Amino acid sequence: MAIAGFRFHATLAAGAGVTADAPLRDAAARVALCMVLMGAAPGASAQVSQARSADEAAPVACTELRASGNPQYPPYLWPENEDGRAGELVGAAAELAQWIGREVGMPVRMRYIGPWGRVQQEMRAGNLDAIVGAFFTQARTEYMDYIHPPFRETRTVVWIGPRSRLQYQRWSDLQAWRGATVINNSFGEEFDRYAREKLDIEQVPSLEQAIQMLQRGRVDYLIYEDSPGEAYLARLGVKGMRQLQPAVASEPLYLTLSHRSPCNTPELRGRLQRAMYKFARERKLMDEFVARAQLLWRKPRE
Numbered sequence: 312m313a314i315a316g317f318r319f320h321a322t323l324a325a326g327a328g329v330t331a332d333a334p335l336r337d338a339a340a341r342v343a344l345c346m347v348l349m350g351a352a353p354g355a356s357a358q359v360s361q362a363r364s365a366d367e368a369a370p371v372a373c374t375e376l377r378a379s380g381n382p383q384y385p386p387y388l389w390p391e392n393e394d395g396r397a398g399e400l401v402g403a404a405a406e407l408a409q410w411i412g413r414e415v416g417m418p419v420r421m422r423y424i425g426p427w428g429r430v431q432q433e434m435r436a437g438n439l440d441a442i443v444g445a446f447f448t449q450a451r452t453e454y455m456d457y458i459h460p461p462f463r464e465t466r467t468v469v470w471i472g473p474r475s476r477l478q479y480q481r482w483s484d485l486q487a488w489r490g491a492t493v494i495n496n497s498f499g500e501e502f503d504r505y506a507r508e509k510l511d512i513e514q515v516p517s518l519e520q521a522i523q524m525l526q527r528g529r530v531d532y533l534i535y536e537d538s539p540g541e542a543y544l545a546r547l548g549v550k551g552m553r554q555l556q557p558a559v560a561s562e563p564l565y566l567t568l569s570h571r572s573p574c575n576t577p578e579l580r581g582r583l584q585r586a587m588y589k590f591a592r593e594r595k596l597m598d599e600f601v602a603r604a605q606l607l608w609r610k611p612r613e
Contacts, residue, residue, distance in 0.1 A: 373574035375418040378408055378441040379434075381427040383493065383518045385542035386604035387444055387463075387564075390423040398423050401607065403600035404444045404564075407462060407590070411443075411566070414586035415579070419443075426516060428495040437571025444564045446497045454570050458583045460591045461563030467498040468558050470533040470540055472525055473551030477532055482559070485510055488531035491521040498534065499560040506534075518543050525552065534559060538601070542608050 380388045385402060392398040399405070400421040412419035421443065424433060433439045435454040447457060469479050469490075477488055482505055494514040497503055506512055512534065515521050522543060524530045533540070537554060544552055566587060568575045590596060 373417075373440075373572075373576075373579070375420055376408075376412070376440045376574055377422060377438075378419050378443050379422050379424055379430045379439055380404055380442050380444040381430065381496075382423055382425075383427065383543075384444065384536075384539050385546075385608045386538060386601050388421075389608065392423070401604075403597065403604040406600045406603065407597070408443045410590070410596075411583065411586050414589065415582040417574075417579075426495075427493070431495060434567075434569045435571075437569050440569055440572040440574045442567045445567050446499065446562045447565060448497050448500050448503070451567070455567040456570065456575065456580065458566040458568065458580065458587055460587055461565045462587065462590060463564040463597055465562055465564055466537045466558040467502070467534060467560045467562065468537050468540070469555040470525065470535060470552055471531070471555060472528070473553075475531065477555070479532075479555040480557070482509070485532065489513070490532045490534055491515055491524050491530040492534040493518050493521060496535075497562075499562045502560045519547065522547065522549060522552075542605070545609065 380400060382388055382390050382400060384404075387404040388400045388402040390398060391401050400423050405421040408419040408421050419441070422439075424430060424439070430439065430442065431451075434442055442455065444463075445451065445455075445457075469477075469485070471477050478484060482502070486509055488511075490510060490512040492498075492512055492514055494516055496514075498506075513524075513530065515524065518535060518539070521530075521533050521535070525533045526549065532555075537558075540554070566583065568580065568583070
């Protein structure tokens with residue numbers, strides 16, 4: 312860098328009628344050299360300033376939390392418009408989101424943007440700020456932060472049809488049978504790992520499709536949470552399906568923030584965490600949200 316700088320200045324000096332090797336013998340030569348150098352400086356300074364401006368773009372203001380979640384997850388979340396049109400998500404987790412917004416002084420908009428897999432992709436890309444209702448996995452910590460404490464404990468169970476002979480007490484009892492679940496779902500890292508290595512479980516795009524496969528005998532069991540499973544079975548009018556005990560897993564649901572979100576600042580994380588601790592102390596609040604959501608879900612669709 313020093314050599315390049317020397318050549319740059321030497322060239323400028325030569326252009327002014329002063330050689331790089333000759334000593335500057337009089338004041339006039341020194342003045343001429345300074346004038347040339349000063350004349351070149353504004354252009355160079357402007358280029359540096361422009362480059363710095365491009366690199367130091369102003370941060371995007373955070374005026375609301377763009378949030379979403381698993382849209383096939385009643386009574387916690389489901390689309391307001393069940394015909395696939397864009398809109399809001401409703402349910403117990405959506406009501407929780409509104410409560411959080413009031414606590415932190417920032418609107419939380421629960422958006423329906425597509426299936427659960429796409430929600431996670433948008434979170435990774437930073438096109439979403441938050442997910443309301445995610446299980447913990449190490450892989451997800453690569454692109455989002457978990458806000459503690461969790462807001463709900465959920466139970467994942469084995470569902471079977473009315474004529475099933477499947478007897479279940481432990482995970483290994485499922486090895487001789489074929490199961491189904493919804494794609495991109497996690498039921499806790501330990502069970503996820505066991506299922507990948509030991510079980511034959513087909514992943515399908517929707518819970519409704521998985522239920523139909525179980526009805527038609529294409530699979531022997533379904534892995535899904537208890538409350539969402541009950542909600543879908545009631546809405547579809549399916550009779551005779553039952554849960555087996557014990558639960559496959561019990562996992563907490565968290566609020567999370569995308570690493571790429573402009574809202575993910577230490578200050579906001581602190582406000583959110585304080586809000587979630589306050590919510591945890593209000594033990595009956597989530598039960599009230601779930602009860603109202605169950606009534607809303609059971610209303611006939613227009």
